[in-house]
Amino acid sequence: EVQLVQSGAEVKKPGESLRISCEGSGYSFSTYWITWVRQMPGKGLEWMGNIDPSDSYTNYSPSFQGHVTISADKSISTAYLQWSSLKASDTAMYYCATIGFGSFRAFDIWGQGTMITVSS
Amino acid sequence: QSALTQPPSASGSPGQSVTISCTGTSSDVGGFDYVSWYQQYPGKAPKLMIYQVNKRPSGVPDRFSGSKSGNTASLTVSGLQAEDEADYYCSSYAGSIFYVFGTGTKVTVL
Numbered sequence: 125e126v127q128l129v130q131s132g133a134e135v136k137k138p139g140e141s142l143r144i145s146c147e148g149s150g151y152s153f154s155t156y157w158i159t160w161v162r163q164m165p166g167k168g169l170e171w172m173g174n175i176d177p178s179d180s181y182t183n184y185s186p187s188f189q190g191h192v193t194i195s196a197d198k199s200i201s202t203a204y205l206q207w208s209s210l211k212a213s214d215t216a217m218y219y220c221a222t223i224g225f226g227s228f229r230a231f232d233i234w235g236q237g238t239m240i241t242v243s244s
Numbered sequence: 245q246s247a248l249t250q251p252p253s254a255s256g257s258p259g260q261s262v263t264i265s266c267t268g269t270s271s272d273v274g275g276f277d278y279v280s281w282y283q284q285y286p287g288k289a290p291k292l293m294i295y296q297v298n299k300r301p302s303g304v305p306d307r308f309s310g311s312k313s314g315n316t317a318s319l320t321v322s323g324l325q326a327e328d329e330a331d332y333y334c335s336s337y338a339g340s341i342f343y344v345f346g347t348g349t350k351v352t353v354l
Contacts, residue, residue, distance in 0.1 A: 161290075168333060168345060170345060171343040174341055227299070228296055229280075229295075230296070232301065234292075237289050
């Protein structure tokens, strides 16, 4: 079965660092780009950025550039989203998704989401 | 990059049709035939319903259809069913491997 499995929910304090993961299985992980999407509580979807797992090339939405880092380790079929200093405004659900697995330039296989709560 | 504009809500009775619009610019929706639509139930991950404006992934009912004219794309759900009650988001490729989502539309089945 083709799937993306994300790491579990996290509760962190402002200023702490964090890395969440997205592990692909059932397909050739390096073949398809991964995207990250934020959904703040009660709000809509926001595209954050992409990574090509084959060479770790990344690009970011201007809204997220400099605030998060996207990376990947193709040897373990895992993509990451990390923060060096969390803020309360980072509280949200974060999803990873493949791009173009069965489509073209669409987000077709989604992870289950990782809820991040940042509170003092 | 600004979010694509969708109506906050849409509704219809069972069996009727509902159409959701998604308005962007010539830099995204109007510039590429790479508009996709996602269905999201509360507390669940989004699901791809339409890609490349009007293509359906395997398993998506043919009640769901997409179209585009100029800078506006549309999703139509025909023969509305109770299970179609969900949030729907459009998304568009915006060039240089950038993407943008719509503001989202809550569909209510009356």
